[in-house]
Amino acid sequence: MSSTENILSIFALGGVNEIGKNMYAIQFANDIILIDCGSKFPDESLLGIDLIIPDITYLQDNKEKIRGLLVTHGHEDHIGGIPYLLKQLNIPIYATRLTLGLIEIKLKEHGLLGDSQLELINSDSDLHFGEIRVTFFKTNHSIPDCLGIVFQTPEGTVVHTGDFKFDLTPVNNQYPDIHRMAEIGRNGVLVLLSESTNAERPGSTPSERMVGEHIEEAFKKANRKIIISTFASNVHRVQQIVDASLKTDRKLALLGRSMVNVVSVAMEQGYLTVPEGMLIDAQEINSFAPEKVTILCTGSQGEPLAVLARLASSNYRDVEILPEDTVIFAASPIPGNERNVTKIIDNLYQLGAKVIYGSGSSTGMHVSGHAYQEELKLMLTLMKPKYLIPIHGELRMLHHHRSLAESVGIEKENTFIISNGDVVDVKESEARQTRKIPSGNIYVDGMGVGDVGNIVLRDRKQLAEDGMLVIVVTLSKAERKIISGPDTISRGFVYTRDSDNLIKEVNRLVVTAIKELQEVNRHQWSVMKQNIKKSVGQYLYSKTKRKPMILPIIIEL
Template sequence: MGKFDLAVSLIPLGGVTEVGKNMLAIECGDDIVVVDSGVKFPEEEQLGIDLVIPDITYLLQNRERVRGILLTHGHEDHIGALPFVLKDLNVPVYGTKLTLGLVESKLEEHGMVKQVDLRLINPDQKLRLGSFQVEFFRINHSIPDGVGLAITTPAGLIVHSGDFKLDQTPVDGRVAEFHKIAAYGTRGVLAFICDSTNIGREAMTPSEKVVGETFDRIFRNASQRIIVATFASHVHRVQQVINAAVKYGRKVAVVGRSMLNVVDVASRLGYLQIPPKTLVEVDEIDRLPREKVVILATGSQGEPMAALTRMATHSHRQVTIEEGDTVIISATPIPGNEQLVARTINNLFRTGADVIYKEVALVHVSGHAGQEEIKLMLNMLRPKYVIPFHGEHTHQAVFAEVAAKVGIPRENVFIANIGDRIELSHQGGRIAGKVPSGRVFIDGLGIGDVGNIVLRDRLHLAEEGIVIVVVTINKDTGAVLAGPDLISRGFVFVRESAELMNQAREKTVQALEKCQQQQITEWSIIKSAIRDELGQFIQVKTQRRPVILPIIMEI
């Protein structure tokens, strides 16, 4: 028997070399289980894209072997792709109560909830999926009901941390299940897939409760309205806002669709404790004294259409921020959102509000483990191999250095790319090629119909603008019957650039005359001639390269 005859393959379809769209396939023999199914939000140059999801081509090619999808927790980067994935891969989905509650709400929006097989788990049960036995252990994160996974395979035990921190004083009192984690280490762990998001922080991540202490101090001193923006899914943070509001006799209004949805699901399932008559509708707040109101809003990432962003620009229908209000931005910018958040903070200061954010007060702590917590997990589990996930190249490289400090050889830390097949056994480990993988863009109702070529055209249009050339020709002789007329959008303002546009028109006429002299009547050749002549002229005159779109009509 060869050293890889009895091996397990770990195949990241997302969540490595990036933060977002987490998805991992675990394959052994005839069985595949999938861990998480998340989205990633578009990057700045991905114009018009709503969401980015993993490419599941490999799972579709092996659909009869996929035994189910295991969810670690209810954040968008772990569950957000489910409505799109389950349309083509309708397998059972396993998760804890709050996680499935958020999934169900998401599926209802897509009209899919009755077609999907959602199966509730609790951290104390064991699950048999083909040749895999799955166990769960409670971890702490910035959303309740998160779990890690211990998956026994024919090749050995695989432990997946989920997103985690080791909070000794969690808001809900449920500490991580250290005894289970230590027991897995005693049994022997073949591979540990570990959250690396906060690997750059040397110390342990502070407890979520310290944010509640900061809230208490701010609420005690605030003299007018308090507006708190945070991630909608951060249920423990929302609970602490509600606790402070109740303590200081304030009513709470919830603003923003995602925030309303999470508050509804979490309170209905018992994860949010809200005393009666604490919540009020947003249209009631103007009838209450300003010092008796707290507004809980989305927009901590500066999203253009989110509630806080619109409040900051006085474009929100129901809420206007006034001088003397206190605004708390209880989050840290996701990489890529820094400018949006800075712009929102700047606009809030313009209103005269007292703005409190992470740099000036402890109003946010991470939900991800720092180096010391990761070292503790590595020492408890003592895995043979480690795969850092939920991080970019930098996170992965630093993780390898940290793992070496606790005695894990550098060659046993796999720095994976999306689509890598990491093949492991107790005899050895290797990257054994790649599977079909990548990213799929969601644009409106379209799934995957926008690719790199379309995005390149959108970027070109956004940066350089467009010049449309409309001309009518005789289909037999090629003679110009009308035009050419030039229409510009995003290139120059026509009224102020009349001379340039007239010269451009003359160049277009010259190109058409050359075609007529050569008796060229083929559309594609005429269009190419117009693009070449006009593009060269505009480049020389303006040092710009707008999209040139000839439209030829034949009579």
């Protein structure tokens, strides 16, 4: 990127063509401002991978230009990559109180808290980085303290919505600041980056308050223990669970590390009001009458190691789910988690529990935190941008968002559907998308960041599907004769009485392959290994229709 030109550039390092690992950047001249740094959970094809974070090669190559990271809110897909970013680039982080609290938990776990520059901001903050002025506006989402961001640059104004919905009857006064948004729009917006999660859904998402009403109703009907699970970070919903417990005279136990962590931060900072004496420990649950207890726990997405899964399989030390207990899923399964969730529901039925579950609309126990089509159109109408870059969504969602923009008067060619790494350059108020910078997925596996790549994953896939066969042969260097082996060991391949004959034939093929090469006086290991792989592989496929990994090991003595 030629830094002598004073152009405005906008790009994503994560978050477009995907849900997760959001990371966006605004650059003007020699100043880069980052927005969010999220992580993403791998799908099942990425065997053994724990987490995906954005590739920040471009930022490392331009580290002297980076002025800071602005964080819109405290969800994993916006903050999960921060510890990994800070290990590479020590830059200041700007966020609101709750968001900072959640980031601090993360940094502590990575031993990074002491060295980090954390800057507290609020919706009235006013920051300047080079020629870019940054201000904010309040939005409403499924976690408190969310921000939209306004970048005033010499080229014009860029607005980033963060994640939002328009909940006009929010819990805990988390109103979206529509007047401020109108003012921003009136002053002129050149480029709007707006989230697209629910661009496929017609209408408007219901208010969080509706969930509270349904929770209260269910609590009143329950005549024994209540076990309720939701996203720990949905502080609004947690507040409503606290309120319903208060109204039905129940104590509240919090189970699960992230639930305890987030609730503590939210209480400390005044986002959550829990009456004195309401909270009890897991060990105290059994000392209260069942109709006097609410358990709020992690695991609403069916995570196999979280509390709800363990309760459902009677595998949690302090508490047992008993017949007539009520279990409430106050969250809809995220696509990909359905099977894990339904397994838990089945286990709960087995225990005799009453289970309230299903998509949000059917039980009223969940509403989305992301704007539906009518709300996206409202944001577009308020901001009246010349250009739209739909972000935070898979490709079809971005396309739907473009159609919505068209319907409120934004020309189709003024919506840029970009990929991670595509750069939109703005010069003299004209935007063009022509360049690309490095971008991609970095895999976190255990303690390794980026050390698992395509070769390792390809091997894992083969091992996962058909297992492997190790064949060891020792040859004498002098006489070129087999002095030990072939010894064959299989794992994940076959394990039956029949496999004896299979293995015998494999060994015979190995001996043949070695002899053939010796006769023509070729003795290279690589050729020998290739021939063994080929003849054994063909034989095994013909007998089993499987393709295990074949690993010949030849030792020469």
